[in-house]
Amino acid sequence: MKRKRNIHKEAFSKIVKYEIAMGRKDARDVSDQKEGYDVVSSDRNIEVKVTSSKTIYPNVSLEPTAWEKFRKDPKAWLYIVYNFDEKPRLVMIPRDQIKVFQIKIPQPRTFIEFPPEIKRELMDNSKPLEEAS
Numbered sequence: 001m002k003r004k005r006n007i008h009k010e011a012f013s014k015i016v017k018y019e020i021a022m023g024r025k026d027a028r029d030v031s032d033q034k035e036g037y038d039v040v041s042s043d044r045n046i047e048v049k050v051t052s053s054k055t056i057y058p059n060v061s062l063e064p065t066a067w068e069k070f071r072k073d074p075k076a077w078l079y080i081v082y083n084f085d086e087k088p089r090l091v092m093i094p095r096d097q098i099k100v101f102q103i104k105i106p107q108p109r110t111f112i113e114f115p116p117e118i119k120r121e122l123m124d125n126s127k128p129l130e131e132a133s
Contacts, residue, residue, distance in 0.1 A: 011050040011081045015039045036069040050081040059113040067110035088129035091122045
């Protein structure tokens with residue numbers, strides 16, 4: 001039986017390589033360790049969202065406990081990887097910038113919404129993820 005491809009683990013690996021290339025040599029995948037983040041380094045705790053879609057979604061969701069940890073952590077970053085199957089693009093958003101987005105908190109998830117103009121700006125400022133891989 002053929003195993004289903006895990007694009008999340010592939011994305012985490014690419015993010016670790018990217019972070020190391022950016023000088024954060026201690027970056028590592030902690031997604032299996034229940035730390036509340038997917039990738040950590042000495043100065044960043046990164047929640048990674050990944051999609052094969054050619055665009056970022058109008059929102060991303062976090063579990064309530066992950067959102068509580070994220071919003072209180074000054075080292076928290078949200079990385080969105082999109083167009084993963086073709087030419088992955090990376091959007092990096094520091095925690096403090098998340099505050100400018102509309103937040104909806106239906107149970108049981110927290111949705112961070114990106115209005116169309118913010119979504120366009122994020123995509124315009126995204127970086128090719130393959131540069132560092």
